[in-house]
Amino acid sequence: MPRSLHELLTAHRLTPAQRRIASYLLERPRDAAALTSAELAEHAQVSQPSVTRFVALLGFDGYGDFRRYLRTATPEPVAARGGNKFQAAIDADLRNLAVLRAQLADDTRLRKLAARLMASTPLLVAGYRVSAAQAASFAYLATKIHPDVRLLTDAGSVFGDQLRHAHRAGAKTLVLLALPRYPRESAAALDQARDLGLHTLLITDRPVTALTPRADDVLSAPVATASVFDSHAAVVSLTVALVEAMADAAGASARQRLEGFEDYAAQHDLFLRE
Known part of the structure; x- marks a missing residue:
């Protein structure tokens, strides 16, 4: 048939x-x-x-x-x-979120990785092409609870310079977000980080991809492919969960940083009042 x-x-x-x-x-x-x-x-x-x-x-x-x-x-x-094609795309996201929810039933590994990220100062975050936005979002949130998060947006030799400088400053871990289609820059970034002895955490869409052999640890959440461009709803949820676990690992210091930011935001009137 x-x-x-x-x-x-x-x-x-x-x-x-x-x-x-x-x-x-x-x-x-x-x-x-x-x-x-x-x-x-x-x-x-x-x-x-x-x-x-x-x-x-x-x-x-x-x-x-x-x-x-x-x-x-x-x-x-x-x-x-x-349903129409837009509803079908939402349905695909919901299925992916259900898969991620099931994965997180045992949060032991997520918490272990979160503690490792908090132990790296500075913490390095990178992502290229479509993954750059996800990397920037994760880095922005992590900055609220981590004392030194560095978003690396360049590739090639400039990336290598930034990586070595951060390594000399004490960096122990690189978080790389790499979603389909996987840029060659992502593979090069993982290789350069491992050559320096950095621990590499790859956040991607599947447990096994062309990039996973290059990473020390992998966290994955499926992407939805029902539309012309992928939807990364489950990946966003995974990165938010990772930041939440980082906050738990940091304990009182995370609370102090969050409270400090709220005081700063109020002092400088950063946000519109609802």
């Missing part, structure tokens, strides 16, 4: 352009089965070569073979399954 279209699409890591094609196919499968490759490209708002690469990725011998498959493996439209 041939695999359903949904099963076929979710079995592969798709680029943003390929996801636009997949989204159109899932929303209008019967229409898509009658389209030429050029027409599918026009409807999905991608180039025709993108369609060709998409069909090859799925394992078909040309577009004609793929269209024959569509005629026999047509799923119901997304709306008929109880």
Whole structure:
């Protein structure tokens, strides 16, 4: 029995352009089965070569073979399954959050890693491309309870300079956030950190990736791929949980830092009053 279209699409890591094609196919499968490759490209708002690469990725011998498959493996439209594509994306996030919740039932390892992060002064945090925003968010929160968090945003030799300077200042740990697609800069950063003897914690989307052999420890939370771009809702929750565990590990010093920031915020009127 041939695999359903949904099963076929979710079995592969798709680029943003390929996801636009997949989204159109899932929303209008019967229409898509009658389209030429050029027409599918026009409807999905991608180039025709993108369609060709998409069909090859799925394992078909040309577009004609793929269209024959569509005629026999047509799923119901997304709306008929109880929601539109935006609701389907939220559903995917909810499933990922449920997976993360189950993972955190035993919080022993999370707390152990949090204590290690608090013991590194300075604490180094890095992330590239799409992961840069997640790294910045984690570093911002960690700064509220950790005395010296350094966000490293450069790559290559500049990263190496910053890494060595922090190592001389006493850094023991690098936290690297690396979400799909994994930049080569992430691999280089892990290698440079380990060469200096730093402990490396990788926060990523799966327990095993191309990067995990380079890291000393790995924390993972799944990303949702139902939309053109990934949703990192579960990863955000994981990093917030890690900061919470860091605050628990710091104890009174974390409370003092948090209270100190609130006093500073009130003194300088940093936030609008609700």
